[in-house]
Amino acid sequence: MVEELRDGKQISAETVVLDDEDIRIAAITRTVAGPLPARQAVRHCVFAHDTLLHHPVIRQVVSRTVRALGITLGVLSVRMRLTPRGPRVLDVAGHIADDLIPLLVKRATGIDLPSAAADLATGRTPSLAATRQRAAAIQFLYPSATGSLRRLTVHPHADRHPHLDRIALTRHPGDHVTSASQATPDDRIAHIVALGPDSPACHSALDQIAQYIHADIMPTPGEPPRADRERHLYAWAADCRR
Known part of the structure; x- marks a missing residue:
């Protein structure tokens, strides 16, 4: 397209x-x-x-x-x-x-x-009346480098966040993943769903919860090394919405 x-x-x-x-x-x-x-x-x-x-x-x-x-x-x-x-x-x-x-x-x-x-x-009229009055948001986490995913973990404290709805890890160690700028949806390594009274509360919660997810990627030969690879992934994901 x-x-x-x-x-x-x-x-x-x-x-x-x-x-x-x-x-x-x-x-x-x-x-x-x-x-x-x-x-x-x-x-x-x-x-x-x-x-x-x-x-x-x-x-x-x-x-x-x-x-x-x-x-x-x-x-x-x-x-x-x-x-x-x-x-x-x-x-x-x-x-x-x-x-x-x-x-x-x-x-x-x-x-x-x-x-x-x-x-x-089935020929019925659906109910379209809102019964909740809040916000919900999802963040997809992408690799910061192209290579092999060696480790993907979630800190236990992530579950304590009051606005967390769910975290799902969607790739496994050993999978080949592609950096965000060249990625497809198949390269998403995790996603987070957060709930809140409004959109800013959801975005803030996603920023905070993302810090509890850590990925270790072995870059493909030719990829520049990045010592701050894990931090870079989530800082970029937070900054790009502003």
């Missing part, structure tokens, strides 16, 4: 289409991308009171996009970039969003997107 490079924050509208006249945005996902050229997602955050949730321009862009594609029923994700000239659609996923975004939506708002999709498929 070739995509125009545009400046601006990236969001996606998690959208439920009940019919061609009833198009609802269930949640707004704000995404932070990593370094070029890969630009893989580093963080997603969903806040029940996101100011863009009822923004008239966002709603208009989503409605026009759905109608232009001829979609009359389903759950989909409309990805946009907020440019100086206004929101620009990047792509439309004609299915429920990936990257555990449905989990974030449910944790933050109580809205169950998979259940909504199942209801639509």
